[in-house]
Amino acid sequence: MKHLFLVSACFLAFTFGAAAQDVTLPQVTSSSAFEAVQKGNWLVGAGIGSIGFNFKTDEFNIDVIPDAAYFVSDNAALGAEVQLGLTAYDDGTNFRYGITPFARYYFPEGAAPTHRWFGEARVGVAGSSTKDSDEDAAVSSVYGVGAGYAHFISSNVALEGVLRYTRSHADIDVGSGTAGLSLGVGLQIYLPGTR
Numbered sequence: 001m002k003h004l005f006l007v008s009a010c011f012l013a014f015t016f017g018a019a020a021q022d023v024t025l026p027q028v029t030s031s032s033a034f035e036a037v038q039k040g041n042w043l044v045g046a047g048i049g050s051i052g053f054n055f056k057t058d059e060f061n062i063d064v065i066p067d068a069a070y071f072v073s074d075n076a077a078l079g080a081e082v083q084l085g086l087t088a089y090d091d092g093t094n095f096r097y098g099i100t101p102f103a104r105y106y107f108p109e110g111a112a113p114t115h116r117w118f119g120e121a122r123v124g125v126a127g128s129s130t131k132d133s134d135e136d137a138a139v140s141s142v143y144g145v146g147a148g149y150a151h152f153i154s155s156n157v158a159l160e161g162v163l164r165y166t167r168s169h170a171d172i173d174v175g176s177g178t179a180g181l182s183l184g185v186g187l188q189i190y191l192p193g194t195r
Contacts, residue, residue, distance in 0.1 A: 033116045033152050037106045040193030043069040043077055045160075047186040063096070065184070071193070075106040083126055083142075098126025100142055106150070120146045126168060142168040150188065160186045 047065035069079025078101070085096035102122040110117055127139035146164035153159060162184045 033111060033113055033150070033158075035192075036152065036156060036158070036190035037071060037075050037077075037116060039071050039073050041071045042191040042193060043067070043071070043079060043104075043188055044191060045186055045188035047081075047162075047184045063184075065186075067102075069102070069104060075108060077104045077106075078102075079104070080124075081122075093129075095129040096126065097128070098124060098142060100124030100126065115149065115151045118148050118150060120148070120162075122146075122166075140168050142166060156190045156192070158188050158190065160188055162186065 045067060047063060047067075063083065063085035065081050065083055067079055067081035069077040071077045080099055080101045083096060083098040083100060087094045087096070100122045101124055102120050104118055104120040106116045106118045121144070123141070123143045125139060126142045144164055144166035146162050148160050148162035150158040150160045164182050164184065166180050166182065
């Protein structure tokens with residue numbers, strides 16, 4: 001009986017002691033989504049991972065896509081991204097490159113202090129090192145649309161997820177072919193501009 005009483009007393013002491021602790025959790029969100037997308041601010045970042053599926057082939061690729069943009073008005077930014085990628089497959093390797101200007105709009109509808117939804121459109125040029133292929137052009141136009149979600153983890157840093165549909169004859173972004181759907185994850189830094 002003494003052991004049961006002692007175990008119960010230790011359990012209660014541990015439970016009340018743990019409940020009284022003030023635990024500080026790491027910051028996983030910030031209420032700055034409205035200030036970050038104002039006129040005069042800059043957007044700098046990169047796609048840090050990309051999972052792509054092409055309708056023509058079943059290739060998997062990972063790309064690094066740095067970008068920069070300037071907010072020409074509240075919620076609207078114009079910028080460009082550089083496409084860099086390398087795919088290894090059974091028959092060799094393929095290097096991808098390009099520059100794609102884009103326009104991005106952050107929707108005020110459905111916005112919250114910690115996140116924003118956005119849409120984007122892009123038009124540019126890109127190419128690849130693919131040789132001896134009638135279907136892939138060495139350099140080609142690129143155009144596409146996308147929709148995404150930016151979650152602010154601090155006052156000027158956001159994690160983004162973007163679903164894009166890209167069309168090109170160059171072997172870029174989502175593998176070789178003329179059409180592709182991709183889901184990308186990126187890290188963006190929103191820098192305040194001078195006013």
